[in-house]
Amino acid sequence: MNGENKMLTVSASPHMKSWETSRVLMLDVIIAMVPALIWSVYAFGFRALSLTVISVASCVIFEFLTQKLLKRPVTVLDFSAAVTGVLIAFNLPASTPLWIPAIGAFFAIVIVKQLYGGIGKNIVNPALAARVFLFIAWPNEIKNFIAPSSEKLSAFSINVDAVATATPLASLKQGVTPDVKIFDMFLGNTPGCLGEVSALLLIIGGIYLLVRKVITWHIPVAFLGTVAVISYLFPLDKSVHAWEFMLMELLSGGLILGAIFMATDYVTSPVTKTGRIIYGVGCGLITVFIRYFGGYSEGVSFAILIMNLLVWYIDQVTRPRVFGIRKEKKKKEKEAA
Amino acid sequence: MKFKKQLADGVIYKNPVLVQLLGLCSMLAITTSISNAIGMGLAVTAVLTCSNLLISLLRKVIPEQIRIASFVVIISGFVTIVEMLIKAYLPDLNKSLGVFIPLIVVNCIILARAEAFASKNGPVASILDGITMGIGYTLALIVISAIRELLGNGTLAGVNIMGSSYKPMLIAILPAGGFIILGCLIAGMNKLLSMTGKKKKEPAHTGDTLVTEKKAKEGTENA
Numbered sequence: 001m002n003g004e005n006k007m008l009t010v011s012a013s014p015h016m017k018s019w020e021t022s023r024v025l026m027l028d029v030i031i032a033m034v035p036a037l038i039w040s041v042y043a044f045g046f047r048a049l050s051l052t053v054i055s056v057a058s059c060v061i062f063e064f065l066t067q068k069l070l071k072r073p074v075t076v077l078d079f080s081a082a083v084t085g086v087l088i089a090f091n092l093p094a095s096t097p098l099w100i101p102a103i104g105a106f107f108a109i110v111i112v113k114q115l116y117g118g119i120g121k122n123i124v125n126p127a128l129a130a131r132v133f134l135f136i137a138w139p140n141e142i143k144n145f146i147a148p149s150s151e152k153l154s155a156f157s158i159n160v161d162a163v164a165t166a167t168p169l170a171s172l173k174q175g176v177t178p179d180v181k182i183f184d185m186f187l188g189n190t191p192g193c194l195g196e197v198s199a200l201l202l203i204i205g206g207i208y209l210l211v212r213k214v215i216t217w218h219i220p221v222a223f224l225g226t227v228a229v230i231s232y233l234f235p236l237d238k239s240v241h242a243w244e245f246m247l248m249e250l251l252s253g254g255l256i257l258g259a260i261f262m263a264t265d266y267v268t269s270p271v272t273k274t275g276r277i278i279y280g281v282g283c284g285l286i287t288v289f290i291r292y293f294g295g296y297s298e299g300v301s302f303a304i305l306i307m308n309l310l311v312w313y314i315d316q317v318t319r320p321r322v323f324g325i326r327k328e329k330k331k332k333e334k335e336a337a
Numbered sequence: 338m339k340f341k342k343q344l345a346d347g348v349i350y351k352n353p354v355l356v357q358l359l360g361l362c363s364m365l366a367i368t369t370s371i372s373n374a375i376g377m378g379l380a381v382t383a384v385l386t387c388s389n390l391l392i393s394l395l396r397k398v399i400p401e402q403i404r405i406a407s408f409v410v411i412i413s414g415f416v417t418i419v420e421m422l423i424k425a426y427l428p429d430l431n432k433s434l435g436v437f438i439p440l441i442v443v444n445c446i447i448l449a450r451a452e453a454f455a456s457k458n459g460p461v462a463s464i465l466d467g468i469t470m471g472i473g474y475t476l477a478l479i480v481i482s483a484i485r486e487l488l489g490n491g492t493l494a495g496v497n498i499m500g501s502s503y504k505p506m507l508i509a510i511l512p513a514g515g516f517i518i519l520g521c522l523i524a525g526m527n528k529l530l531s532m533t534g535k536k537k538k539e540p541a542h543t544g545d546t547l548v549t550e551k552k553a554k555e556g557t558e559n560a
Contacts, residue, residue, distance in 0.1 A: 097504075111517070111521070115521075115524065133508060136507065136508045136511065136513060137506045137507050137508035137509070137514075138504060138506065138507065139507065140504075141504060
């Protein structure tokens with residue numbers, strides 16, 4: 001099938017050739033995540049790297065095994081499993097036991113992705129589903145957030161004891177403005193999950209994806225904008241300026257990571273521009289509601305998962321009009337008049 | 338022969354939980370440990386068998402228009418008996434099952450079998466149907482609760498299996514994990530049924546349904 005036959009493929013129109021294979025797109029996503037990965041290794045030590053390697057390797061292995069077992073074409077070389085692996089590790093704190101990302105990879109790849117039919121057919125983002133699964137399954141193992149460069153954790157021992165620090169988000173939840181500078185939160189000098197701490201590097205990655213046209217601006221802007229507007233208008237802590245509270249809400253937790261890298265997943269986001277804005281606003285609203293009123297301090301992952309499930313409806317509602325065809329309702333109204 | 342067919346139907350081809358998807362609410366709530374599952378399964382089997390028998394005996398007396406109400410009265414009578422018995426002799430089980438024992442009244446399996454089988458078949462067949470469906474329900478509950486208890490607590494029927502270093506997967510005994518495990522089991526059951534169906538070269542259901550039940554199906558379709 002390869003080689004000379006590639007030029008003579010018989011297919012239905014449109015006969016467009018594009019460089020945009022899933023492999024190129026996924027490679028771009030990985031490139032965009034590298035700065036944040038390097039920062040996490042710098043901030044939390046080589047344990048961040050070993051967690052990421054375990055997570056990526058298990059994702060690729062599980063994808064290969066399930067596809068062999070279900071007799072499907074093996075597609076590990078499209079790198080989508082690797083992206084899922086990096087994102088799972090990005091969503092865990094550095095003190096996580098090393099077996100946890102492997103189980104997260106099993107859940108993401110086997111149950112969320114392959115059982116629903118493989119790439120392009122999953123109804124929710126696999127990495128996010130795995131994050132929520134892990135946080136509910138082992139709340140005691142994944143609760144120790146350590147401050148950056150406070151202590152060097154062993155990269156190879158399975159469990160580590162770490163001095164836990166409250167994340168800025170956890171303080172915000174308790175109605176206390178965290179004792180960190182906003183500029184530190186922007187750079188990534190705060191305790192948190194591996195990939196979510198440095199807003200600056202995540203935004204650089206996001207700009208790279210925008211320039212390469214891997215993502216469009218609609219979802220991240222609508223998502224972050226909604227959170228910004230609501231937290232500016234209704235700050236929980238009245239002792240600081242509203243804009244200061246707004247920046248803290250924006251920079252804390254996994255909001256920027258989620259808005260740029262996870263809400264924009266092709267498979268689980270709407271295809272139309274209007275749809276993407278509705279989806280982003282929905283994510284933002286649910287995030288703020290969970291942060292303000294919910295039991296968990298972080299609402300980003302739940303918000304994106306809930307909106308993932310609504311993507312089909314959003315696509316139905318915002319389906320563009322076919323050129324030359326008038327909407328049925330207006331036609332009837334005109335006829336009646 | 339009939340009993341064998343009914344047993345295969347109840348446990349596999351028409352398993353009330355994994356194929357007919359009946360009574361899922363209480364099932365998801367109580368399958369956090371095997372002892373709960375066995376207790377609930379036996380309670381439902383007892384009520385199902387007794388109500389099937391009585392409804393089958395009264396099937397010519399009950400007026401068509403108010404049959405559902407009559408079924409519910411009969412079922413709730415038996416549920417009350419079972420509830421009192423459990424309260425008197427198994428207070429621990431009563432404590433852990435709680436409100437889900439009285440809720441057997443509204444368990445879809447019992448009403449479904451009354452409507453689809455007992456009201457159209459003789460008493461002996463109805464008793465057998467109650468027993469076989471009850472066995473299928475109990476087995477499904479035991480399988481689900483075994484997985485959930487093992488993953489979520491590291492034990493099987495209270496005995497520690499996974500060792501002390503095992504970190505329990507809390508989600509398995511929470512409702513979310515119940516849904517995920519049930520979904521995986523239903524998927525596996527569908528796969529199994531489609532494989533056996535291919536081997537026989539005919540759908541598992543058509544050949545071996547009881548004639549009366551076929552008529553009943555037609556009846557409900559016409560109505």
